[in-house]
Amino acid sequence: ERLNIVHMAEEIKSRLEPVYKRNIHLRTLDSEIFVNADPDSLDQLLKIFMDNAYKYSSEDITIDIEKKDEAVMVSITDEGIGIPEEDLDKIFDRFYRVDKARARKTGGSGLGLSIADELAKVNGITLGVKSRVGSGTTFTLEFDGVKEWKDENR
């Protein structure tokens, strides 16, 4: 299904800001950027990254959306505790949590990102992560491009 990801991000921002009681910044140059995905999966996927950004930081969260040639990149950035480099390739595994002290403090099952990984695969989305301990984390979702409807039909 063809979705306007900017509109979806606006909806997520207005839904989560009052729950988190934090600012969510949405940065994009366009008011319409289309991707191909199942709306419920995509909502669930973004919510997993947003909830983690909320849990593992106490600052604002930023959502960036940009077109890059044919692809669309969505990233969710927090300024939280970060993830040690040696853990980065394991966080998408089922039940993996970075450390026990963290696990105790924040609760959670270590399932969120493994579900995100599944949802991404099914929807043809490539996930990425960049992080620095003590300064924050960015998760990225890369979508294959969707040709502009209006261009195709002219």
Ligand code: ATP
């Ligand atoms: P839940 O299943 O309730 O989401 P969880 O947060 O422990 O629990 P995942 O979402 O799978 O599980 O995340 C796995 C681990 O990756 C987390 O325990 C945490 O250590 C680390 N992590 C995930 N997102 C972030 C983030 N934004 N900042 C820092 N660490 C993170």
